[in-house]
Amino acid sequence: MRKTSAVLATLSLAVLALTGCTAAPSFDGAACDRAADGDSVLNAATVTGDIGSEPDVEVFSPVKVKETSFADVTVGDGLALTSDFQPLVMDIAFYGGKSGDKLYASEFNGDLSRVNNIDFWAQKSAGLADVLQCATGGSRVLAVLTPEDFGAQNVEGFGLAKDENVVAVIDVLDVYPTRASGALQFNDAGGLPTVVRAVDGTPGIIIPDSAAPTKPVTQTLIKGDGAAVKQGDMLVTNVMAVNWDDKTVATNTWGATASMGAAAKELVGATVGSQLLVVIPAAEGNVATAVVVDILGIVPAATQ
Numbered sequence: 001m002r003k004t005s006a007v008l009a010t011l012s013l014a015v016l017a018l019t020g021c022t023a024a025p026s027f028d029g030a031a032c033d034r035a036a037d038g039d040s041v042l043n044a045a046t047v048t049g050d051i052g053s054e055p056d057v058e059v060f061s062p063v064k065v066k067e068t069s070f071a072d073v074t075v076g077d078g079l080a081l082t083s084d085f086q087p088l089v090m091d092i093a094f095y096g097g098k099s100g101d102k103l104y105a106s107e108f109n110g111d112l113s114r115v116n117n118i119d120f121w122a123q124k125s126a127g128l129a130d131v132l133q134c135a136t137g138g139s140r141v142l143a144v145l146t147p148e149d150f151g152a153q154n155v156e157g158f159g160l161a162k163d164e165n166v167v168a169v170i171d172v173l174d175v176y177p178t179r180a181s182g183a184l185q186f187n188d189a190g191g192l193p194t195v196v197r198a199v200d201g202t203p204g205i206i207i208p209d210s211a212a213p214t215k216p217v218t219q220t221l222i223k224g225d226g227a228a229v230k231q232g233d234m235l236v237t238n239v240m241a242v243n244w245d246d247k248t249v250a251t252n253t254w255g256a257t258a259s260m261g262a263a264a265k266e267l268v269g270a271t272v273g274s275q276l277l278v279v280i281p282a283a284e285g286n287v288a289t290a291v292v293v294d295i296l297g298i299v300p301a302a303t304q
Helices: 118-122 128-132 152-157
Strands: 045-048 056-059 069-074 088-096 102-105 139-145 166-175 194-197 203-206 217-223 234-243 249-252 259-262 275-280 289-299
Touching: 045 139, 045 166, 056 088, 056 166, 088 118, 088 128, 118 128, 128 139, 128 166, 203 234, 203 289
Parallel strands: none
Antiparallel strands: 045 056, 069 139, 088 102, 088 166, 139 166, 194 203, 217 275, 234 249, 234 259, 234 289, 275 289
């Protein structure tokens, strides 16, 4: 996940400057149905060991399938992955479908700060987009990828035969929510922007015709029931920022990669699951900006 700590550390100095275009999710998370392929996949290999530790895997080669398929070895009780850009932490290992040899393994070191999303992994292997849809945090997944879904470049890079399947073991260690959730809070607008929300939580910021405040303003729009943010915490957030003067969107992580960075002072004390409105006055050449932040989670400190 792209880190934007320079912005999140000081919302009072500048608006988030992220790259990436807004894109609609490629599947309907509201209708999540984890329809796995059962015994046909589970018979491809045995997988033992604890989730989060590199598994012991024996592939019953040769493994041959015509379509990428998967089954959950262990079903976790965490949140389900309902969009391509929902933040997650996972480990993965690949094995040759003919040789059974390990081709690659990620860290498997318990580090929960390695936050990314389905879109990130699908760019490395397209088949993972289907394998990860609706998977829940705490799950271990066994998958068999076709050469096409593993990627021609990967097949060549690992020295695999062009028709060779790849066996993957995936540990979904953590899944973050997609949006703020909690109790709506009453705020007297008092010349401040109004925030509306789409069904999926995407905010819309309506800037009033009045002049922007000359001092920073922070309001809690939704109060979550998670842990309180402390100074120095690393946060996962969704952010939308709108320029006050021309009412154009300056930043939007909704439908794109969420932001991860150090907690700004305006967010300290807020609780996970909250949505905040922060108005940043014009200063030092920067225009006044209204920023809506959904606090999705606090990233655990990386293990040493």
